[in-house]
Amino acid sequence: MENSRIHIPNEKENESIGSSFNHLVKVVEETERTLGKAVWDFSDVTFLHPFFLAPLAIYKCQSVKEIACENISLPMQSYLNSIYFDRMLHFENAAKETAQMVIEQYASHTHIPLCSFSMTDANKDAFSSIARDLIVRQAKVGAGISTPISYFISELIDNIYEHSESPNGFLFSQFLEQEGCIDLCIADSGITIFKSYEKAGLFQEEIGQDESESLRLANEGRSTKNRPGAENRGYGISTSKRMLVEGLGGSFFMLSGSAFHRYEKSDINYYADVGKFFHWNGTLILLRIPVSAPSNFNYIDYLE
Amino acid sequence: MKQNIKLIDIFGTDLFSRAKASELNAKIIHNANEVSLDFYGINFMSRSFTDELFNIIVANGDKTFNFLNCNETTKAMLKSVSEGREHERKLGLPHPKMYKFENQKQLVDFLIAQ
Structure with missing residues (x-):
């Protein structure tokens, strides 16, 4: 089964709830369509809005899909660790x-x-x-x-x-x-x-x-x-x-x-x-x- | 027989949930005819806790209940829930907009337009 690379969008600090939800729907929908491993690509990400980040983490922790996170910058990785994004x-x-x-x-x-x-x-x-x-x-x-x-x-x-x-x-x-x-x-x-x-x-x-x-x-x-x-x-x-x-x-x-x-x-x-x-x-x-x-x-x- | 229950000793400073209030029932002495609930030190009482408290009071209809040392927000919550139980709730809400999106593009276009 083929892996899918899914682009995680960079967000602005003043992002609206609607816009964060829009990003969430895209990522979840693409992940659900993936038959093999879903690779979330964070290469563009310097900021993730809480209203995108929290549901995304909840989805990841609940999902039966295999999801890998790649190309995360060091500061972003440090933040994701501190909020327990993975577990x-x-x-x-x-x-x-x-x-x-x-x-x-x-x-x-x-x-x-x-x-x-x-x-x-x-x-x-x-x-x-x-x-x-x-x-x-x-x-x-x-x-x-x-x-x-x-x-x-x-x-x-x-x-x-x-x-x-x-x-x-x-x-x-x-x-x-x-x-x-x-x-x-x-x-x-x-x-x-x-x-x-x-x-x-x-x-x-x-x-x-x-x-x-x-x-x-x-x-x-x-x-x-x-x-x-x-x-x-x-x-x-x-x-x-x-x-x-x-x-x-x-x-x-x-x-x-x-x-x-x-x-x-x-x-x-x-x-x-x-x-x-x-x-x-x-x-x-x-x-x-x-x-x-x-x-x-x-x-x-x-x-x- | 009179009974005085200091809520802070049982629940701490926050009276959060309906389930918590139902624990109170077990603390009420069977042959007490007057029960004083002492709210001293209580910072916050939730609506669910308050509603369940009134259920307990109704279930113990043979007893008189007093509320002691309530702060302003606790008094307001007791009044609000008590009144709410007396009257059917009048919603009077405007009919909100309801949408149905057939595909992701429709949703994206809608959210971007806002």
Whole structure:
């Protein structure tokens, strides 16, 4: 079987989420078409945007394809090593103190390496708390931003736990000082949002075979686990998204199976189905979080 | 019988998940008729934790629950979730744009145009 050489594009620091996603689709699609070994050629790469890099690493670590990385410059190799691009840093029911000690080594960096963490009650909560603390310290943000960050991390990771059936969650974070933001990626390798509704047998008439409809319902807070009059589920994604985009002026991107959703302040708000040519195993969420909140932002206003 | 539960002693400063809240149920003494949940030192309480907390309160309907030493964000979360459980959620969202891309080129052209 022939090997395929796949060009990894160089990116700009101010790359948009859409552009990073565009690069990701190309690389994943070409890799999936490869019958032999896929060789990712980094010869042009001097910078990789976090929103391209994190999904690419998650894809590589989950893929059954044989993937080799070649022509990586020394500085780029050093960065890829430091973020655990090839193998991820795994937390398997580690005691909170142990996990904290490992993560603490990144206190003087601007990123949290690519981490996978097992989805047990205690482990995911301990990891969420440690990751939140480090993100807040690296970006030196105050309570105005740290409380929303806690909200995003807790709700999104709890959603993975409640709905995805994924054994592990993934997290990567990069503080971009010049851009004044934190790029945060939270993902799973679970059953996708579409499959979660299908399995629950809910909203099937509305969804049909259109995966983008299932994303819309999830983003509107239609939970698969709501018990009318008793519980109050389904707020996690929708409130996180409103708080991030409308409150803080950040950006939100969600990819699940064969559909994606993009929501940004500059009137970008849509859902798309790409099932004819692309499929992502699991769900991936990218958040661009500004490190300073607008003066009129109040966390409480977004709780609903 | 009165029971006082210091949440920080059980969970630390962050009350993150629904599963965590359900652990609280096991801590409530069967014959307590008044349970005070002490939020002293709690920095953050998630929406999921709060909702599950209310499920526990409903399940222990024979007991009175008090919330002590809540900070502003914890108070707001308790109020928001409590009110949310009383009323059906009115979404009132504008219908978003829905796209279907048949091939990679269509997607690339669309993303570049934005």
